[in-house]
Amino acid sequence: MNFHQLHIFYTVLERGSFSAAAQTLHMTQPAVTMQVQALEDYFGTKLFNRSTKKIVLSEAGHTLMPYAIRSIQLMRETDQAMSAFTHMLEGRLQLGASLTIGEYVLPRLLGPFGKQYPNISIMMKVMNTSQIMEEILKHQLNFGLIEAPVTHPDMVIEPVMGDELKLIVPHDHPLAERQEVALEEVLQHPFVLREQGSGTRRVMEEQLFSKGLDPGTMKIVMELGSTGAVKSAVEAGLGITIISTSSVKHEVALGLLKIVNISDASFKRQFYAIHLKSTLLPISAVTFLTFLREHSNDN
Template sequence: MDIRRLEVFCRVVELGSFTKAAEAVLLSQPTISEHIKTLEEMVGERLVDRLGRDTAPTPAGKILYRYAKKIIQIKEEAMQAMAVYRGELAGTVHLGASTIPGTYILPRLIGSFKQRHPAVQISVHIGATKDVAEAVAEGRQELGLVGSQWKDRRLSFERIFADELVLAVPKGHPWTSEKCIPVDRLSEEPFIARHRGSGTRMVTYEILENAGFDPGRLRVVAEMSTTEAVRQSIKAGIGISILSRQAVAEDVAHGSLSLVPIEGVTFHRAFYLVKRRGRELSPVGEALDQHLKTHNHHPFPEPG
């Protein structure tokens, strides 16, 4: 069974489209169709249902997909092991990250890692904490960097970075003239929330609850899937929000957003390196894991 065909098949399953898979692997759509047809003839089962422009794996396709991912992983690990034998570090590592670490922390760390290991390719998928955790648990990504812990016995979480969440309001908002506001006043203003499954949202709501404020009292006027959308919405005067200090640093410096302290409430949180329990990291994955830990310039202080 040709590994390249399995790689193509996996991309079709993951992207849900022959067209998108063709773009991702730099092949023509007819070639993609031919690879899938050949695989189906080999296994004697239909693997993919064509649903107009979209596709979905059949029950047989779902079974083959699980094994195909394992075969591709073993192939990649074998190539990495041979590179290590030659005294090199080469190959691809798949890394998932939630919005804040993926946007504001990882680029610098990946840059310094690539300087040391130029032959390594790092594929980063940025998504919600829930999606990243599930991808690591299912083996689609080797490592993950997320803003909250996810309850899954298959996963381990190691705290490695610090973050602070802040209350951001539009330029000229009445609260900017106040030294701080009581937490109860959050219910007075329209609030822009991150979508469900966001680490920022989960941590924010947990801290508010611990401070005696029911998040259900927030006047949520919009739920946004990205931090960037929240930033732009605050600047447009849609509402206020609580988000990462790193995400709004430039806006605050340029005066387009203002930060308002909340009396008696500090929004500190950790970022976690997430791995699949019992899974041995590839040589490249192990090197990146160590790099993230040793080149951390935003340590999270241990309690006490």
């Protein structure tokens, strides 16, 4: 018995068939079948009850499953623990990132990561969460970084970085000279916001609901599909907004926009990593995610 066989056994059950497991593991179906049979020979008992329609665990398979899951989790924890010592890694990472992460957060961290791990190349696609999940399921991406938690039976979702949204106003706005302002006063001003359904919009609305406020009463003069467009509209004086501080560092440094604290509300959130349950991430990917956790306050 070896870990590889346990991983194959788990993937067959997770994917529901030997053919689907073979596709996930990039193996041939006969090779998957052979490894499961080798595991059955080792224990001297059948692990699956096979039928024409589906496969189900035998009593022995039910007994083995929690140990297989624990072994996979232990391997993941081992990779994460050892990633700090693996500085000679090579490889190509293919990842997807949602808009704020891909355009404003990761670019500031990719440079330091590249200096520390010069032989790891990164190919990043900036897209929405549903597109990221679709490409992960098709094995076109190793993992994704998204702005809000999602639920999928085949996916592992784990927090990886923190972020905070703040009130952003034009440099000549009446609130620009204030160090702090109450939420009630903020909501009296016209807003330029991200579109409905975006991670940024969702975080803001959830905080308002928690304060007993209805986001539908806000004076929304414009809804835009990108953070860059929102920033440009605010800079032009069309309204104020609440977006990630990571996205306005440049404009604040130039004096074009101002960050103002809201005294009685906090818009904090997590960014999440997402990947297939049945796939063990390469050590280079584990190292990259560990790097993000350790440098989450550097962006």
